[in-house]
Amino acid sequence: MAISLREKVDEAKKFIQSKTKVKPGIGIILGTGLGALAKEIEVENVLPYQDIPHFVTSTIHGHEGNLILGKLMNKVIVAMQGRLHFYEGYSSEEITFPVRVMRKLGVNLLIESNAAGGMNPNFKAGDLMIITDHINLTGINPLIGPNDERLGPRFPDMCEPYDKELIELCEKVALEEGIRIHRGVYVGVTGPNLETPAEYRFLRLIGADAVGMSTVPEVIAAKHSGLKVLGISCITDECIPDRLEPVDIRKILKIAKLSEPKMTRLVRKVLEEI
Ligand code: HPA
Numbered sequence: 001m002a003i004s005l006r007e008k009v010d011e012a013k014k015f016i017q018s019k020t021k022v023k024p025g026i027g028i029i030l031g032t033g034l035g036a037l038a039k040e041i042e043v044e045n046v047l048p049y050q051d052i053p054h055f056v057t058s059t060i061h062g063h064e065g066n067l068i069l070g071k072l073m074n075k076v077i078v079a080m081q082g083r084l085h086f087y088e089g090y091s092s093e094e095i096t097f098p099v100r101v102m103r104k105l106g107v108n109l110l111i112e113s114n115a116a117g118g119m120n121p122n123f124k125a126g127d128l129m130i131i132t133d134h135i136n137l138t139g140i141n142p143l144i145g146p147n148d149e150r151l152g153p154r155f156p157d158m159c160e161p162y163d164k165e166l167i168e169l170c171e172k173v174a175l176e177e178g179i180r181i182h183r184g185v186y187v188g189v190t191g192p193n194l195e196t197p198a199e200y201r202f203l204r205l206i207g208a209d210a211v212g213m214s215t216v217p218e219v220i221a222a223k224h225s226g227l228k229v230l231g232i233s234c235i236t237d238e239c240i241p242d243r244l245e246p247v248d249i250r251k252i253l254k255i256a257k258l259s260e261p262k263m264t265r266l267v268r269k270v271l272e273e274i
Pocket of ligand 1 (some may be wrong): 115116117118191194195210211212236237239252
């Protein structure tokens with residue numbers, strides 16, 4: 001008989017706890033822009049996704065697949081080195097599974113980063129944006145299917161998807177550090193193609209400031225599980241429909257790389273002040 005999601009989460013949790021003594025309170029998804037943060041973790045254990053029951057591995061070159069347990073700025077953390085995307089062919093349950101496991105390990109705050117296209121005309125490539133809210137246009141939802149009340153409620157509330165106090169703290173830290181930062185709404189799409197000019201115009205019109213291919217399913221699962229969330233986007237390209245240029249993925253990755261030191265500095269300082 002197929003085992004339930006809750007049983008899978010329990011098996012993964014038990015496996016991880018058999019390999020480490022670390023009891024993390026904060027989970028970090030090292031998305032685009034935060035890769036370098038991995039080097040600053042005082043690592044206790046590195047668990048490859050392929051060793052952990054029910055984890056899937058990232059298919060994207062350059063996205064490693066490890067769960068890292070240790071300390072960062074004196075906080076006990078678990079970090080996902082390598083995130084999973086819907087466009088890779090995984091189900092929304094698979095993508096969000098690690099978030100559920102983090103919760104079972106004792107995590108109560110999730111920090112995530114991503115790369116996003118900036119549609120707000122005030123945004124420049126290389127800027128950072130604190131996510132204040134999101135729009136789920138992925139067409140998927142990790143909560144579809146039978147609900148297990150032990151994992152979370154059938155109809156989870158979404159009135160504060162991103163924690164207001166952490167948004168304030170993150171903005172304060174950015175100002176102190178002289179980091180140019182915005183607040184904005186992130187719209188999640190599946191990708192993997194980028195948007196047409198008409199799609200960017202539509203996404204802007206419905207109230208989004210930035211668009212990207214990740215984060216939203218993870219945040220839905222995080223809120224369902226009762227986690228607080230802080231999300232930061234690195235604006236890698238300017239998506240203004242009337243002056244859209246062909247996108248060069250190498251350029252996007254280069255911008256993300258250039259933003260990495262400030263994103264890393266920001267998250268370190270936020271962790272210090274939590
Ligand atoms: N669209 C979707 N995802 C993205 C973009 C974009 O323009 N830029 C970086 N990630």
